[in-house]
Amino acid sequence: MGLEMQTSGRLTQILGLLFMDIQKKCSQLTRMLSKGCQTPKFTPQQMKSAALSGTD
Numbered sequence: 001m002g003l004e005m006q007t008s009g010r011l012t013q014i015l016g017l018l019f020m021d022i023q024k025k026c027s028q029l030t031r032m033l034s035k036g037c038q039t040p041k042f043t044p045q046q047m048k049s050a051a052l053s054g055t056d
Helices: 002-038 044-055
Strands: none
Touching: none
């Protein structure tokens, strides 16, 4: 039983770390996106040409 408790504790720890990492990445992403929205570096035309050049 002691070993099972240890294993589940380890799993919980790993899952917690993973979740925190994902949360961190998501918040970084949303920050980048909101920055991008606030400072429009790309016009829709530039975005379209970038998307088109990326496909071929």
